[in-house]
Amino acid sequence: MTPSAFMRDIWHRKPLLIRQAVPEIVPPVSREALFELADRDDVESRLVSFFRNRWKLEHGPFSEDNLPSRKTGKWSLLVQGVNLHDRAAAELMSQFRFVPDARLDDVMISYATDGGGVGPHFDSYDVFLLQVSGRRRWRISSQTKLDLIPDLPLKILSDFSAEQEWVLEPGDMLYLPPQYAHDGVAEGECMTASIGFRAPAYRELAGHFLAWLSETVADNEGLDGRYADAGESATSTPAQLPANLARAVAERLQSLKWNAGMVSEFLGTHLSEPKPSVQFDEIEEIPLRQFTKLARTHGVVLAPASVALYDRTHFFLNGEAYEPPASLAKWLRRLADRRQLTASEVEACVALPDLMDTFHDWAMEGWLQIAPKRV
Ligand code: SIN
Numbered sequence: 410m411t412p413s414a415f416m417r418d419i420w421h422r423k424p425l426l427i428r429q430a431v432p433e434i435v436p437p438v439s440r441e442a443l444f445e446l447a448d449r450d451d452v453e454s455r456l457v458s459f460f461r462n463r464w465k466l467e468h469g470p471f472s473e474d475n476l477p478s479r480k481t482g483k484w485s486l487l488v489q490g491v492n493l494h495d496r497a498a499a500e501l502m503s504q505f506r507f508v509p510d511a512r513l514d515d516v517m518i519s520y521a522t523d524g525g526g527v528g529p530h531f532d533s534y535d536v537f538l539l540q541v542s543g544r545r546r547w548r549i550s551s552q553t554k555l556d557l558i559p560d561l562p563l564k565i566l567s568d569f570s571a572e573q574e575w576v577l578e579p580g581d582m583l584y585l586p587p588q589y590a591h592d593g594v595a596e597g598e599c600m601t602a603s604i605g606f607r608a609p610a611y612r613e614l615a616g617h618f619l620a621w622l623s624e625t626v627a628d629n630e631g632l633d634g635r636y637a638d639a640g641e642s643a644t645s646t647p648a649q650l651p652a653n654l655a656r657a658v659a660e661r662l663q664s665l666k667w668n669a670g671m672v673s674e675f676l677g678t679h680l681s682e683p684k685p686s687v688q689f690d691e692i693e694e695i696p697l698r699q700f701t702k703l704a705r706t707h708g709v710v711l712a713p714a715s716v717a718l719y720d721r722t723h724f725f726l727n728g729e730a731y732e733p734p735a736s737l738a739k740w741l742r743r744l745a746d747r748r749q750l751t752a753s754e755v756e757a758c759v760a761l762p763d764l765m766d767t768f769h770d771w772a773m774e775g776w777l778q779i780a781p782k783r784v
C-alpha cells in the first residue's frame with residue numbers, strides 16, 4: 410500500500426495489519442542497549458508487571474539489577490523517545506514522515522518477557538505497532554464502551570471483547586487509529602516499536618497561544634504599562650473590586666489582535682519546542698572557520714532530538730522562530746525536510762550571508778551536527 414492510499418483510506422479512520430511492512434527488520438536497538446537507555450535519568454521508562462494477578466507500574470530509571478529476571482514471565486519495560494537518543498530509531502521514525510512532523514511524536518520501544526503486556530486499553534493518538542523481534546499476539550476491538558477499571562495504576566479496560574486477533578512476527582505492523590481498544594501479549598521474549606503521534610488539544614493550545622501572544626510585544630503595545638488610578642476616590646467598601654480596574658483590563662484585553670500568520674508562527678514555535686527531558690549534547694567550542702571546513706567536507710545533519718518546522722514566512726528550530734530571506738529559506742526548508750544538507754549543498758550555502766554563522770551557532774548548541782562519515 411502506498412503512503413497516499415494509506416492516508417486516503419485508512420489514516421485516522423480504521424485499523425490495518427500490514428504483514429512484512431519492514432522485511433528483514435533489524436531491531437534499531439538491542440535489548441542490552443534498551444536496558445541501558447532505561448537506566449538513564451534523561452530517558453522516560455516504565456516497568457509494567459502482572460505478577461500474582463496484580464497490575465503494577467513503576468517509573469525509571471532502572472538499573473539492570475532492578476529489573477525482574479528475564480526468566481520471569483509477564484513483565485514489560487517500555488522506553489519512550491528512543492529516536493531522541495539513537496540514530497537507527499530516528500531513521501525508523503523518518504520512514505513515517507509521510508505524516509507531517511508536527512503530528513509525529515516519538516518511537517517507544519518495549520521489551521517484554523513471555524506473557525508480558527500493558528493490558529487491554531486504548532490510546533488517545535494514532536499508533537503504528539511494529540514488531541521488531543520475537544512474537545506478540547494482538548487482539549483488537551472496535552468497541553465504544555471504553556470504561557476503565559477504577560483504582561489501578563494504569564489504564565485497563567473493564568470490559569474488553571476482542572473482535573480480531575493476530576500473532577505478529579518481526580517486520581509485521583499493526584496501525585491503530587485513536588481510541589481503538591487493543592491488547593498485545595508477548596509470546597516468548599519480544600520487542601515492539603510504537604511509532605506514536607500527537608494531536609494538540611485545542612483548549613491546551615489556546616492557553617499557550619494567549620501566553621505567546623501577550624509576549625509578542627511589538628504587535629501588542631496595548632499591553633504595555635500598568636494599571637494607574639490617579640484620582641480614584643476614597644472607598645468605604647475596601648474589599649470591593651474597583652470597577653475602573655475591571656474596565657481598564659477589559660479594554661486592554663480587547664485591544665489584543667492576532668491574525669492567521671501569527672497563529673501559524675505560534676504553532677511553529679510551540680510545536681518545535683523540544684520535550685522537557687531533552688538535553689542537547691554541548692560540544693567543544695570550535696572556531697567558525699574550522700566548522701565551515703568540516704561542514705563543507707562532510708555535510709550537516711540535524712541532531713536526532715532537534716525539531717525543525719517551517720511555514721510560508723518562518724523557519725522554526727527547537728522553539729525558536731526565524732524569518733529568513735528567500736535565498737536562505739530555500740536551504741533551511743531543505744534542511745528541515747531532509748534533516749540534512751550534503752557537502753555540496755553546504756558548499757552552496759557558504760556564500761550566503763550569515764547562514765554559516767547561524768549553522769555554527771546551532772552546532773555549538775548541539776542542535777546541528779557535522780554529518781557522520783558513511784561506512
Ligand atoms: C507495548 O509495546 O507493550 C504497548 C504498546 C501499546 O499497546 O500501545
Ligand code: CO
Pocket residue numbers: 530531532591
Ligand atoms: Co496502546
